[in-house]
Amino acid sequence: MKLGVIADDFTGATDIAGFLVENGLATIQFSGIPAEADLTGVDAVVISLKSRSCPTSEAVRDSLAALDWLKARGCPRIYQKYCSTFDSTAAGNIGPVTDALLTALDSQLTLICPALPVNGRTVYQGNLFVGTQPLAESGMRHHPITPMTDSNLLRLMEAQAGGRAGLVPFTTISQGPSAIADAFEQLAADGVRYVVVDTLTEQHLLDIAAAALDMSLVTGGSGLAIGLARLLGDGNRAAAREAGRPLCKRAVVLSGSCSEMTNRQVACYQTMAPSLALDVAACLTQADYPAELARWVLRQPATPAPMIHATTSPNELAAIQARFGREAASEAVELCFAQVAVQLREAGVESFIIAGGETSSRITQALGIAAFHIGPQIAPGVPWVRATDAPLSLALKSGNFGDETFFSRAQEFFHD
Numbered sequence: 001m002k003l004g005v006i007a008d009d010f011t012g013a014t015d016i017a018g019f020l021v022e023n024g025l026a027t028i029q030f031s032g033i034p035a036e037a038d039l040t041g042v043d044a045v046v047i048s049l050k051s052r053s054c055p056t057s058e059a060v061r062d063s064l065a066a067l068d069w070l071k072a073r074g075c076p077r078i079y080q081k082y083c084s085t086f087d088s089t090a091a092g093n094i095g096p097v098t099d100a101l102l103t104a105l106d107s108q109l110t111l112i113c114p115a116l117p118v119n120g121r122t123v124y125q126g127n128l129f130v131g132t133q134p135l136a137e138s139g140m141r142h143h144p145i146t147p148m149t150d151s152n153l154l155r156l157m158e159a160q161a162g163g164r165a166g167l168v169p170f171t172t173i174s175q176g177p178s179a180i181a182d183a184f185e186q187l188a189a190d191g192v193r194y195v196v197v198d199t200l201t202e203q204h205l206l207d208i209a210a211a212a213l214d215m216s217l218v219t220g221g222s223g224l225a226i227g228l229a230r231l232l233g234d235g236n237r238a239a240a241r242e243a244g245r246p247l248c249k250r251a252v253v254l255s256g257s258c259s260e261m262t263n264r265q266v267a268c269y270q271t272m273a274p275s276l277a278l279d280v281a282a283c284l285t286q287a288d289y290p291a292e293l294a295r296w297v298l299r300q301p302a303t304p305a306p307m308i309h310a311t312t313s314p315n316e317l318a319a320i321q322a323r324f325g326r327e328a329a330s331e332a333v334e335l336c337f338a339q340v341a342v343q344l345r346e347a348g349v350e351s352f353i354i355a356g357g358e359t360s361s362r363i364t365q366a367l368g369i370a371a372f373h374i375g376p377q378i379a380p381g382v383p384w385v386r387a388t389d390a391p392l393s394l395a396l397k398s399g400n401f402g403d404e405t406f407f408s409r410a411q412e413f414f415h416d
Contacts (some may be wrong), residue, residue: 244375
């Protein structure tokens with residue numbers, strides 16, 4: 001094993017696993033920490049947790065347990081994966097998990113690199129951008145669980161962690177790996193614990209990866225994996241992609257995300273396929289509601305795949321949360337989607353296109369999937385994955401990833 005990844009949610013795990021495969025590392029992804037696994041021929045292991053928005057103590061505990069599992073199998077490098085929009089609050093969980101991993105690895109310095117330029121996530125003067133907008137002016141400002149009201153990664157990290165943050169500016173990044181490594185060394189000597197790196201292009205990611213190759217811990221979004229995989233892998237990607245290719249044409253789209261991009265994807269797909277909006281009140285009050293939804297899906301034509309969605313506008317979402325309570329509404333929706341997925345699986349549906357990290361996590365657990373082969377990418381950071389022990393294929397999409405045609409684009413791989 002050349003690299004071990006600890007990801008804070010399921011879609012984030014498939015995001016980085018896809019980039020690892022596309023850039024030359026044979027990769028397997030686990031849903032949670034496995035008891036044991038056959039790692040023959042595996043270059044990288046991705047362990048997906050549900051630690052993005054859980055209590056901080058649980059996030060730290062589970063991340064350290066994942067680290068222990070990887071270290072016990074000789075993993076030489078650890079990658080703490082979080083969302084490219086740095087989803088967190090002033091209490092964590094990115095900072096506390098980073099501190100815990102640094103301490104466990106007896107390391108004093110790590111990298112903070114959420115950038116993914118191919119998806120419009122860049123860092124300039126320490127500020128994270130989503131497309132042309134600073135993070136705090138993007139749709140993430142209204143995220144229902146982790147609203148991002150500051151764009152500066154140094155301030156965000158210092159607010160939730162126990163050390164100082166420092167910046168390697170783009171003027172240094174543009175000079176290449178040697179200059180970047182020298183900047184790391186100087187910042188460490190100055191007592192900096194978290195190194196934020198300006199990142200505007202994929203070449204910057206490659207150079208940062210080269211400078212950070214010997215770090216025992218790096219943290220970031222999936223972009224840094226591009227450079228690490230190219231440096232550590234042998235470039236043979238075809239077999240790994242084929243192992244995760246979706247198996248069948250009978251599919252369903254389940255969208256639990258309320259992000260701006262998913263709103264657009266849902267609106268686009270509604271013009272071409274049967275769709276049904278989830279009723280949150282019914283989720284909370286009608287025990288047979290999941291069965292009703294499953295029957296609706298099965299009555300629709302197989303292609304294009306029918307869609308059930310909980311996607312709604314920020315104002316409508318706020319009204320739902322005010323009426324039912326944020327946690328109760330979220331839990332009810334996730335549980336309903338999971339129950340629908342199980343009933344559809346029993347009825348013969350084998351491919352699930354899922355939008356939203358929490359929704360993906362709950363459905364994956366409900367279907368009993370413990371490990372995935374990573375397949376071809378539908379969009380940057382979103383591959384098809386296939387269960388290692390069952391004929392089940394999933395596309396697990398973080399809310400903001402993909403373009404407006406994502407749901408239909410995912411189904412094109414059934415015909416390749």
